[in-house]
Amino acid sequence: MSLDAELLLDWFADTARDLPWRRPECTAWGVLVSEIMLQQTPVARVEPIWHEWLARWPTPSAMAEASQGDVLRAWGKLGYPRRALRLHAAAQAIAEQHDDVVPQDVDTLLTLPGIGAYTARAVAAFAYGQKCPVVDTNVRRVVARAVHGAGDAGPPSTTKDLRDVEVLLPDDDAAVYSAALMELGALVCTARAPKCADCPVFDACAWQLNGRPAYDGPAKAVQKFAGTDRQVRGLLLDVLRGTDEPVAKTRLDLVWSDAGQRDRCLHSLLVDGLVEQTREGLFALPGEH
């Protein structure tokens, strides 16, 4: 229990970023959209797209009526576009099965596409003020250092990670405390070059008291991108986002020289539902033809 709630809450009140999904007027739907967009994606890239989305689709039912193609085009280059399809499907489920109201219950949220252990609890806490452990990569790092005295978090383990954070939560303002833990990891207790001089819990930090040991867990796998299917899929989708009309395969063939990889990627995009083939054999974003 080395993360004093009062210190953290005061620090958060003084220095937290003014993000639109944290404002009191933001709806639960707005919170959900932000959480999906923020998965593996920096705040600076999310913010403008989030504003566009909430203005265009202010409710789940509004988005449910849009086509998949429109949603994918509005997603733009945020990355991992399958998130956009899952959010669209979640919007349809909320509209049709939950009276257009984002569920409050973690177990119900977990049944929705694209909502996992983190996002379900983030919505419960940040949209509905519930006391439940919200564990993302920032929180895992803060707990690893400040509580366990390690240089960084080891491999994720949902059960253990939830338990670690649950015991920290104060009875009052638990949701704000959760936001503060995340903010601390995002702004101060960062992966590279943590700003310990600015840390509100410096005096209680187990990592400091432990002599700042280096991370000694298993090496983290570094994800390659150049030359992977992920890059090729991104190039193919970028062509389709940029046009209103279905395109011939010869047009898609221009984006990558390796025909085998190209065809494999186009096929996987079809399987994922990110691309559709028209009766004429042309290719387009789904749901418009």
Added chain:
DNA sequence: GACGCGTGGGG
């Protein structure tokens, strides 16, 4: 539990 899934900014 490991792997695949986009994209771009900063050190």
Added chain:
DNA sequence: TCCCCAAGCGT
């Protein structure tokens, strides 16, 4: 220049 990394999820 590279290389690391950024509020995960589904299989």
